[in-house]
Amino acid sequence: MNKLHFYQQAFKEFRVAGVVLVGLLCVTHHVQAQNDQLKKLMLSNNCMACHLIDKRKYGPEFTEIASKYAANKSAVEILAAKIKSGGTGVWGEDVMPPQPQLSDADARTMAELILKLKPKD
């Protein structure tokens, strides 16, 4: 391989690595933005009193909820409704109180963001 060819090859490979790296950065940034949005909604709606994203508190942790509903096609509707009306019996005896202050749009956004969390292994 002559020198010019070597540099051309190296340039090609770095270009591929660059594209992969930029792609990874975008995905990471996107996930980070989603988690920030979810945390903001959790804080402003007092969900944090009972839930944490990845640790069990009074209610189930959100990553575990994501695992439980990963294969459920109606999960967004089910969770959005439950977030508003509360309930009990799915995760045990503890009761989640209704959240009437929450708009339907915010309940749905939260359900979608919870389901996008990386499920617990």
Ligand code: HEC
């Ligand atoms: C007073 C404590 C409390 C608060 C506040 C609370 N939750 Fe819950 N949440 C619970 C409990 C307890 C459960 C488990 C209910 C069950 O077993 O059916 C639960 C369950 C859930 C589930 C899973 C529902 C299911 O049927 O699998 C989601 C999603 C959820 N909460 C989201 C939220 C969001 C979003 C907020 C804020 C708007 C919130 N919760 C506020 C206690 C709470």
